[in-house]
Amino acid sequence: MRTVEVIEPGMYTTVQDAGRAGYLRYGLPPSGAMDRRAFEIANALVGNSPEAAVLECTGTMPVLEFSRAVSGAVVYADHFQFLEVSAGERKKFQTLETGYRAYIAVAGGFDTPPVMGSRSTYVPGKLGGFEGRPLRAGDVLSLANVDGASSSVENEGAAFISLANGAGSSVYARVIPGPEADWFDCGGLNTFLTEAFYVSSKSDRTGIRLEGAPLSFRHEAQLVSSGIAMGTIQVPPSGQPIVMMADHPTTGGYPRIGNVVRDDLPILAQLRPGDDVRFVEAG
Amino acid sequence: MQTRIDLNADLGELDDGLLDAAIMPFISSCNIACGAHAGSFETMRRTVCLAKVHRVAIGAHPGYPDPENFGRISMEFQTVELCRLIRNQILLLKQIAEAEGVSLAHVKLHGALYNDLAFDYNRSLAVAETIAAINPELRFIVFSGSETARAAEDAGLVAVHEVFADRAYTEDGKLRPRSEPGAVLHHDADCLQQAARFLSGASGFIADSICVHGDNPSAIEFVSKLRNFFADRKIEVEPAGDLVPSFEQLGESSLLAQLPQRISKSTHRKIRALQLALEGAEGITEMVPCYAELKIDFDPSVISFSDLKNRIQSVEISLADFPEPRVVEVPVLYDGEDLSQVAEHNGLTKDEVIGQHCEPTYLIYMLGFSPGFAYMGGLNSNLSTPRLETPRTSVPAGAVGIAGNQTGIYPVESPGGWNIIGRTPLKLFYPTSEAPFLFEPGDEVRFFPISEEEFHAHG
Numbered sequence: 001m002r003t004v005e006v007i008e009p010g011m012y013t014t015v016q017d018a019g020r021a022g023y024l025r026y027g028l029p030p031s032g033a034m035d036r037r038a039f040e041i042a043n044a045l046v047g048n049s050p051e052a053a054v055l056e057c058t059g060t061m062p063v064l065e066f067s068r069a070v071s072g073a074v075v076y077a078d079h080f081q082f083l084e085v086s087a088g089e090r091k092k093f094q095t096l097e098t099g100y101r102a103y104i105a106v107a108g109g110f111d112t113p114p115v116m117g118s119r120s121t122y123v124p125g126k127l128g129g130f131e132g133r134p135l136r137a138g139d140v141l142s143l144a145n146v147d148g149a150s151s152s153v154e155n156e157g158a159a160f161i162s163l164a165n166g167a168g169s170s171v172y173a174r175v176i177p178g179p180e181a182d183w184f185d186c187g188g189l190n191t192f193l194t195e196a197f198y199v200s201s202k203s204d205r206t207g208i209r210l211e212g213a214p215l216s217f218r219h220e221a222q223l224v225s226s227g228i229a230m231g232t233i234q235v236p237p238s239g240q241p242i243v244m245m246a247d248h249p250t251t252g253g254y255p256r257i258g259n260v261v262r263d264d265l266p267i268l269a270q271l272r273p274g275d276d277v278r279f280v281e282a283g
Numbered sequence: 284m285q286t287r288i289d290l291n292a293d294l295g296e297l298d299d300g301l302l303d304a305a306i307m308p309f310i311s312s313c314n315i316a317c318g319a320h321a322g323s324f325e326t327m328r329r330t331v332c333l334a335k336v337h338r339v340a341i342g343a344h345p346g347y348p349d350p351e352n353f354g355r356i357s358m359e360f361q362t363v364e365l366c367r368l369i370r371n372q373i374l375l376l377k378q379i380a381e382a383e384g385v386s387l388a389h390v391k392l393h394g395a396l397y398n399d400l401a402f403d404y405n406r407s408l409a410v411a412e413t414i415a416a417i418n419p420e421l422r423f424i425v426f427s428g429s430e431t432a433r434a435a436e437d438a439g440l441v442a443v444h445e446v447f448a449d450r451a452y453t454e455d456g457k458l459r460p461r462s463e464p465g466a467v468l469h470h471d472a473d474c475l476q477q478a479a480r481f482l483s484g485a486s487g488f489i490a491d492s493i494c495v496h497g498d499n500p501s502a503i504e505f506v507s508k509l510r511n512f513f514a515d516r517k518i519e520v521e522p523a524g525d526l527v528p529s530f531e532q533l534g535e536s537s538l539l540a541q542l543p544q545r546i547s548k549s550t551h552r553k554i555r556a557l558q559l560a561l562e563g564a565e566g567i568t569e570m571v572p573c574y575a576e577l578k579i580d581f582d583p584s585v586i587s588f589s590d591l592k593n594r595i596q597s598v599e600i601s602l603a604d605f606p607e608p609r610v611v612e613v614p615v616l617y618d619g620e621d622l623s624q625v626a627e628h629n630g631l632t633k634d635e636v637i638g639q640h641c642e643p644t645y646l647i648y649m650l651g652f653s654p655g656f657a658y659m660g661g662l663n664s665n666l667s668t669p670r671l672e673t674p675r676t677s678v679p680a681g682a683v684g685i686a687g688n689q690t691g692i693y694p695v696e697s698p699g700g701w702n703i704i705g706r707t708p709l710k711l712f713y714p715t716s717e718a719p720f721l722f723e724p725g726d727e728v729r730f731f732p733i734s735e736e737e738f739h740a741h742g
Contacts (some may be wrong), residue, residue: 024569024580026712026720027694028654115714125654125695127714179531179539182284218284221484224544225651225658227571227578229537251573251651259534 002068002143004106006135007090011059014121015112015129015141016103016246018051023116024250030230031120031128034205034246034269035101038075042105045073045080052109052144053119055135057102059272061093062135064104070143072106077270099270108144122247123205170196171271173264174282178233180223180255188216188239192257193279197241201273205247207234208268210277214239215257225251231260231268233279243268285482285543288513289443289492289523290506291424293344293393295330296321296353297498306497307333309506311522312340314391314424317372320346320354327379335385340522342424345372346393354394362406366413369396373417388522389443390414391424392431400431402457407431411438422524427488428456441524441549444489446481448474448509449496456488471505475512482518489545491523526553528577530592536568536583538591541576546660550575551648555725556605560598566591572724573649574658608727610644613692613707615683615730616738621702625668625685636704637732639663640690645728650720655694655712657722662690674700681706683730708733708741 006013016039019032033039033056043052055062065088072083077099083106085091096102112119112130121129130139181189197210215235228234232244234254243260244252245268260268261282271277291312294303307313315330316322334341346354348368360368369392377387392400392410400407411434414421423435427444435442449468451459459466468474481490495509496502513520526549528540540557542550554577558570561579566586571578581591617637626636645661652658667688675698678684682693684701693699694711711721722728733741 022569023654023719024571024578025650025724026654026722027650027652027656116719124697125712125714176532176534178533179541219483219485221284224546224574225649226573226576227533227537227539229534229578229580231534249652250571251649256533259532259537262535 002066002070002108002145004067004070004110004141004143005065006062006137006139006141007065008063009135009137009139010057010062013055013057013062013135014123014133015053015110015119015135016056016121017053017109017119019120019246020116020118020122020128027250028116028125029122029206029247029250031118031122031205032246033103033120035077035103035266037263037266038077038101038103038269041080042073042075042103043109045075045082046071046105046107048105048107048109052105053112053129055104055110057093057096057104058100059096061095061102063090063092065090070106072104074102074104076102100272101269106143108146111142111144120246124247170276170278171267172278172280173267174261175233175258175279176261176282178256178258179226181257183217183219183221183255184235184257185216185218188218189257191215192241193281196276196278199271199273199275199277200240203271203273205245207245207248208243208271210241210243212240215241217255223253223255225253226256228252228256229259231262231265232256233258233260245269284484285490286517287519287521287523287543288482288490289340290495290509290520291342291391291445291492292495292497292506293391294334294497295326295344298323298326300326300329300333302497302499302503303330304333305500306495306503306506307337307339309503309510310339310495310497311520312342312389312424312492314342314344314389314393315376316344316346316393317376319348319368319372320350320393324379327376328383331376331380331383331385335383340388341376341380341385342389342391342422343373343376343387344391344393345369345396347396354396357395357399362409365406366409369410370413370417373414377417387418387421389422389424389524391445397426401426401429404430404434407434408438411435411440415439422522424492426458427490436548439548441526442547443491443524445492445494446486446488446490447494448478448481449505452488471508474505475509478509478512482516484544489543491543524549526550528553528557528595530595531576532588533578536581538579538581538588538595539576540579540595544575546574546648548646548660551646551725552605553600556600557595557598558724559606560600561595564594571649571651573651608646608725609723610727610729611722613709613728613730614733614737614741615640615705615707616733616735617705618735619683619703619705621668621671621684622704625666625702625704628668629665631665636666639666640685640704641730641732645690645730647722647724647726647728649724650722653695653697655720655722657691657711657726657728659690659728662688664688666690668702670700671702674698678703679706680711681708683707706738708738 019030126132197212200209295315425431432442531539645659678699686701
């Protein structure tokens with residue numbers, strides 16, 4: 001059996017795939033990779049099916065030891081690398097220089113037991129992935145078997161795939177106005193679409209918590225618990241927006257000022273604490 | 284900000300119909316006196332015809348049989364007798380309306396009868412059931428937030444919450460008695476300001492319908508001002524309670540079918556009925572019923588937002604075919620660390636808390652917040668207890684708690700600020716099981732007490 005042992009887990013590394021479908025009405029979040037585009041590219045590079053499970057690495061990279069020779073790929077926010085490891089090799093990965101999340105795919109995928117149709121880890125529910133938690137040193141994960149050698153690995157190198165707008169500059173995310181956008185006053189909406197917001201260190205896979213000039217409401221109406229999707233921007237009474245991400249609760253009671261468009265969600269997923277982001281209305 | 288409002292007026296109360304004719308163009312619903320506190324065959328027929336011409340919704344306005352006092356003084360009746368009186372008045376107007384080729388849309392109680400029942404749940408329920416037996420599609424115009432409203436919903440009717448632009452309210456949500464100073468707002472500007480507050484949602488009252496008066500010329504002048512005020516703010520004046528969804532977008536692949544914001548059984552039934560009717564439809568990937576909206580996730584490569592919207596609008600929904608809810612019996616060992624606190628807060632013994640917690644049948648409006656967590660309605664207000672000031676860092680799965688006027692069960696171990704009164708051995712969320720969730724939206728729940736031995740026998 002092909003296995004991989006975790007030597008150093010990295011800051012926060014979890015098994016993720018395309019997510020868990022069909023249980024939103026029961027309150028179960030979709031989970032899955034935060035940066036769907038990087039996840040899909042990673043699987044495509046190694047010739048995996050689009051649903052194969054990968055490792056999502058957050059903040060810092062893990063150190064892994066592979067029992068057998070494996071080919072794979074690592075996709076960062078702005079570039080990727082192919083991976084060829086020999087049997088018994090202890091593999092260190094290039095550190096995250098831009099962006100906050102990288103995806104390690106191996107041919108065949110990581111083979112943790114599927115739970116409710118997915119291998120994605122949902123840590124608050126302690127389910128999926130490896131024992132429902134982030135990886136720790138000493139964990140041993142199975143890799144799925146592949147028939148024959150993967151043939152997709154031909155070009156070594158690091159072609160830029162430009163997943164984020166690049167380091168140092170302000171990033172923009174396009175937003176479709178939400179059902180409660182008219183609950184905000186002109187000043188609030190103006191602030192939302194002009195000012196920069198900073199990523200709080202309290203951000204996680206549930207949501208990117210932003211800090212900035214508080215968004216002001218037109219009136220103090222209350223919302224009964226209503227639906228949330230990935231990318232929904234909720235604004236609690238503090239006026240500090242939260243972009244709901246892969247582990248988002250399925251419902252919530254804060255006004256929904258807008259929704260980040262699907263193609264720009266990877267940008268949010270790649271923000272580090274302290275980075276800033278601006279929103280523009282999707283045209 | 285709501286964009287629709289009903290304007291209702293009590294008519295057919297005077298022999299001379301001139302004032303009725305003057306106000307009719309401005310309102311969307313009229314409540315016609317049925318011969319008990321006022322009105323005759325002649326006034327009923329005449330008002331029905333007038334409403335028909337102006338396309339105003341027709342409602343019965345039953346009152347106490349006391350024309351001398353115009354139904355404004357309380358009268359003692361056995362509940363059965365009261366229901367019979369009300370039923371006869373509604374049936375009479377129904378017959379007259381149908382003879383003129385129009386149907387009865389709603390019922391609103393009159394004067395002292397309206398006030399006497401507003402905070403009497405049991406008698407309101409008996410009256411609401413009487414109305415539902417005549418026709419469950421009849422709307423019941425009731426004092427906003429009252430016990431009559433709750434009873435109407437429990438009887439399967441749509442409660443239309445009524446507010447008053449020209450009356451001052453007390454802190455606890457009642458009308459300030461006319462005997463007190465400032466009970467009536469005399470200036471039109473004050474009344475318009477109060478109407479605006481109702482529509483903004485800032486008042487805390489549900490405002491489906493505003494009661495206006497047509498018994499003197501200056502009142503009619505005010506109604507015409509009110510119409511202009513609404514027209515300026517693009518607020519449609521139309522009868523309430525038909526529960527037709529409006530549509531919103533939540534990103535590129537979610538559509539929200541929304542009803543007016545509230546937690547009510549009629550809204551819930553409509554949302555669930557829409558969900559059931561759309562189950563399996565092409566292009567729909569998942570649906571999440573919430574209190575006042577159905578979130579519909581779709582695949583934009585299969586169906587567009589506007590095609591999906593048209594599809595939903597073409598769905599025929601009959602509340603009559605709504606399935607009987609499943610009842611889930613939940614055993615609880617009532618040994619929670621906050622049980623005595625809940626008892627003390629509400630001036631009850633622990634046994635009384637347990638008894639009152641087990642008494643109602645709770646309705647699961649929706650699931651959300653965390654996997655398998657059920658938003659349940661129906662807690663006896665006697666048990667209402669504020670959240671803990673300092674939430675606990677860890678509450679075990681299965682803990683049964685009370686927070687505000689909600690009761691709930693923790694499906695997974697998590698931090699939480701609810702007052703814990705007990706624990707159930709049932710698993711609300713069991714990921715590796717064939718049926719991972721104990722509850723479905725729309726289920727009914729009943730709690731029953733068990734002993735420590737029974738609790739462990741379950742495990």
